[in-house]
Amino acid sequence: MxxxxxxxxxxxxxxxxxxxxxxxxxxxxxxxxxxxxxxxxxxxxxxxxxxxxxxxxxxxxxxxxxxxxxxxxxxxxxxxxxxxxAPKPATFAPVLVHELLDHSLRLLEHQMNGQMITLKRDFAATPDTVQGDESQMQQAFMNLLLNAVEAIGNHGELAVTTQSATDLQGRRRLLLHIHDSGPGITAEDLPHLFEPFFTTKQNGTGLGLAISRRVVEEHRGTIEIQSAVGSGTTFTLSLPAE
Ligand SMILES: Nc1ncnc2c1ncn2[C@@H]1O[C@H](COP(=O)(O)OP(=O)(O)OP(=O)(O)O)[C@@H](O)[C@H]1O
Ligand SMILES: [Mg+2]
Missing domain, CATH: 1.10.287 (Helix Hairpins)
Structure with a gap:
């Protein structure tokens, strides 16, 4: 750290x-x-x-x-x-990513309705199973989804999509894109996003992304950001698929 x-x-x-x-x-x-x-x-x-x-x-x-x-x-x-x-040691088991995403989205439904956020959901990964710790993965998903919802504020779009891919070594990966139509991230802030305690929010702890990255890396995954001011933000997670 x-x-x-x-x-x-x-x-x-x-x-x-x-x-x-x-x-x-x-x-x-x-x-x-x-x-x-x-x-x-x-x-x-x-x-x-x-x-x-x-x-x-x-x-x-x-x-x-x-x-x-x-x-x-x-x-x-x-x-x-x-x-x-006190991060608990991860317990790995097959996780159905689409089910977990739907569960996480349900938890945010109320907030999204209140903020008039439209959800676009396109789950195309087959299979959608990854080896992982379900509760840790849910936490990572929730942090990313919450950030998106917070970034959008009132009116806007959240797109959650998955797809299957193959890496350079021919291994299967599951890609998850979380895109929001929020204001985007400045080039100045971008390099600091995953630092613990980096926050631009009045009530933020700045731990959400630091934790999410740790979880993703514990799952031998990667997390990337594409963002520009005015054109929203996309977080892409790549996880080893079954
Ligand atoms: N989707 C997003 N759009 C715009 N900015 C974002 C987005 N996701 C993260 N950020 C920026 O990254 C910062 C750090 O995010 P992180 O989730 O680590 O902390 P936080 O959201 O500020 O606080 P916490 O998650 O602990 O409540 C945010 O304060 C915000 O500036
Ligand atoms: Mg956050």
Whole structure:
């Protein structure tokens, strides 16, 4: 991890040291943080259910939405903490990528409807099985999909497509493209996207992509970005297919 931080071309030594300190602190939180995060997550399920019911009856929709948003944010943060502070060893088994994508998209359906985002879904990979850790893969997918939804804001298009391919050695790969019609990424930001704590969002942790890349690499995959300001962003994952 530190080597990636050292690659950073801009930013002062103090920034770097501060980043490293933050990383250290995070690593030291270790199991304690992970188990605390786990408990918080479990508690949040009950809180969210109650809030949802109360919100439906509430005559203060703005307040209800605010609370919902904060709960989502806390839940996201805790999920990231769990993953980062104490990554569980991956357990590999056959994963049906299309099913997992559909599941992830269902979790975002409500948010996408609210933001009037059109989903284009084209799952063409056959077979769509990869050897992987389903929950880690879901986390990586969710991070990418959430980023896309956040980038689009209101009105726009999210395209999720898969296809089969063969690499130079003749091995089968599954390609997953996640394209959003958001504002795109500046050339200045692009090299820093996968650095832990790099965020341009007010409430972002900047861990989403760092985690996603780690997960993808643990699966012997690659992750690439194509983006330009004004023409949206495409993340492409390539994973070894069965
Ligand atoms: N699809 C996208 N379109 C535009 N910018 C993006 C996109 N995905 C990522 N980014 C940029 O990369 C940064 C880092 O993303 P990352 O997911 O690691 O952190 P985050 O989304 O800011 O916070 P977190 O995921 O922890 O809530 C974002 O803040 C944003 O600037
Ligand atoms: Mg993110």
């Amino acid at each position: 530190p080597s990636r931080l050292l690659e950073k071309k801009t930013g002062s030594t103090t920034d770097l040291q501060e980043n490293l300190r933050r990383l250290d602190r995070l690593a030291n939180l270790g199991l304690v943080a992970a188990s605390a995060a786990h408990e918080i997550k479990n508690g949040l399920v009950a809180v969210s259910t109650f809030v949802e019911l109360a919100a439906q009856k509430s005559d203060e929709p703005e307040m209800a939405e605010l609370v919902r948003r904060e709960l989502r944010r806390i839940n996201g943060l805790v999920t990231q903490m769990l993953r980062f502070a």
